[in-house]
Amino acid sequence: MQHPTEINSSGTSLNRTLPIYPLRPGELAAFVEHTDAGTAAFIRAHGFNANVHDLLLLPGPDGLAGAMLGIGDDRSASAFGGVLNKLPSNSFWHLMPGDYDTAEAILNIKLGAYRYDRFKARSENPARISWSGPDHRPSIIAAAVCLARDLINTPANLLGPAELADAGRDIAAHFGARVEQVTGDALVAGYPALAAVGSGSSRPPHMLRFTWGDDPSLPLISLCGKGVCFDSGGYDIKPSVAMLRMKKDMGGAAITLGLAQAIMALDLAVRLDVRIGCVENSISGHAMRPLDVLKTRAGSMVEVGNTDAEGRLVLADLLTDAASCKPNWLIDFATLTGAARVALGPDLPALFSNNDSFAEAMLAAGRATHDPMWRLPLWAGYDNWLDSSIADFNTVAAKPMAGAIIAGLFLNRFVPADVPWVHIDTYAWNDQTRPGHPEGGEAQALRATLAAIEGFCHIPEN
Template sequence: MLEQTLDCFVVLEVESKPVHPVRPDGLDAWLATLPADQAGFVRGSQFEAKPGELRLLPGDGGVAGAVLGLGTDTSPFVFGGLPLQLPSEPAWRLEPGDYDLDTALLGYALGTYRYGRFREARPLPRLRCPAGHEASLAQASAVNMARDLINTPANLLGPVELADFTVSLAKRYGAAAAVVADDALRQAYPTVAAVGAGSSRPPRVVTFRWQGKSAHAASPLVSLCGKGVCFDTGGYDLKPSSAMLRMKKDMGGAASVLGLARMIMDADLPVRLVVRLGCVENSVSGHAMRPSDVIVTRSGLSVEVGNTDAEGRLVLCDLLDEASKEQPAILIDCATLTGAARVALGPDLPALFCNDDAWAALALRCGNTVHDPMWRLPLWAGYDDWLKSPVADLNNVASKPMAGAVVAGLYLQRFVKPQVPWIHIDLYAWNDAARPGRPEGGEAMTIRALFAALNERFAVPS
């Protein structure tokens, strides 16, 4: 999971055949450059340069090359189908055209992803990658690492394994990591401990700190928090069996945070970075938290457990309290938090909540630019009273069956200092069906957008 070597690319000059990316308005001009027999073949096959449309070009003794339709699509995903469309031999190269090469290489890399731990996949065609485009490949490696984490079965990736992986990632980049467990965790992160109490696999909180080579003590502090629920039964408020089938992905927020952290460290942004993950399993046992239990959080606020299946906000609230006390320049959390966000926005559009309009606008704009979109939902103060409890400072769920994603955001906001800019991402972390560049299974949503926003805000001008 850590290496993500992207063997589908070759950097050296090797024998290769051309792929010609073409848009509809440039099709006739491109056809005019071909030999008559090839041009006739393409016309006869009714090729229209639609997005993702591919034709193999005939030549002496077999295939001479290929043409890829782009339509008006400028996303990486128009190149994401190539790994499954091209013959695996020989190598291929992208010819110049009306597209961005970095975007194309990213899309190709995302399209090569397969979770291959248990099944051997067929060889994929290799693509020549010119020197100078390493940043695109680094982003793809970060996304694919997060996909691997999400796709790993829960019996192989529990709280301890997720914490251990995080420590390995931190060490790779020279970051200082710490893991909190047992009595120390119960004292420092009581809500994380409460969520994990029902499982035989003990909870962990893992933190690491990293600093860019050109950063210093006064450089911006970027703080990331992730929900790492490695499997979610719902606890005593047990999920139906059909709702548990994908619950290995409930650590998708933690995986996404690690992917974003890897991008930041690969790019050596001039920032100070701190990452916090709450790694737990929400299970049912005689030790599990119960509905109506009251937990005193790290912040001192008491929380009545109205529903044990609303555990993600309990995992995050202690982390956010600790993180916001450090006064970061930006605090970001990612979590597969609510089904309500999916009802509102569907599986492809994560919900963005933010207490700072400038940061929200930047994240949304960058998401649209890099084709990693999200949609802003409000932290509507009018619903804050829905979290009232007769026995504690607040409940972890609302008294009304509406606006679930908003109410979850309002709960988390109670643990963020008002002066700290904060972004909360409620994401699905999964592709229900395979599409070009987006294989079925785990997905790292919004991290390319968030990285672009952080890079724009904090990178040193060249």
């Protein structure tokens, strides 16, 4: 895998690199006026307008003299995310000062540099960009995003429940967090719904928990992630085309781990309580069946309306456990429903919450970091759609509508009203490469959630 840490940093001499001039449309005339006549004519001849993502290589005596990068009037710094893909291989560059946020530019360059090429032979070395000044924070955030991307992109034969739990354990150990890993009979006893989801696989399910921070005066942030390493749909088997991306069904756990790593690396003034449920939803003589009735950690009995609605069972036990610790904020991430994608598309995670100020803090952070989400309602009028004739309630609704809301309402039953909670239903994937967002696994909502947690002390309570 090509990771952002492979890009040259400020240790590279700028005298040995070519300049990149990031320009907005309103700055172009002044730039052309102050350059030499030949370069000015070259720029005019190529019709360069400094529109966002435009790149123009400038000729020089040795071939190249530099490059102009159009950053438009967009303040998101997204233009920097695609620049490495447009520069010649084996070339070295540095950013010239300009009207842009340097840290955001560095972050977007790093995110755009990511490639999951673990199984490919490299044919060439990509361009590299160096910069002057500190890059501590962008590097930490980029590393967290790329950790999540790596986990999501890893094929399911190489990343099963045990391997996912081990990845979380390694992160926790690196930062001195206290770790608890539960499997076998203890998992069946303590997290019965989670265990039932993984019962059909030859690879046993695991629950990984780690805690970080000891100061009881600091806020407690609890994170939960759905880690279904591959989802066949169980006995309600998915069609083959729907299974082609199901290695990403542990995207919620991957985002959770990436976020936790960033929080600990930045040494934020919080206590952290993290849980991921690591399972594989397979078919066998031991697998749960439609119409089975399962016990949850909360003690409620649920009827399995569809074995492909397994993620909510994993989260039900995790949320029950997490909520019992009375966190200040409880956040879960899950690739939970196709219905959320139908409603909002692949780029916009759905956010549900039982607390308006918490929800708005998250949405505002998403807008500020250009990592957006969209709130959908926990519409109480649909709650009785989960009624069951033989159990406390069903895992799915009898009506084929509002699937993302129904999943949120199911989870809401496992979170007390006095625990501020946000549920993020994410796609965790890029269907195609865009600047800063290579095709494959994506840590949607990670940066937004990190920013919201950093601003926690400024959020008013209801």
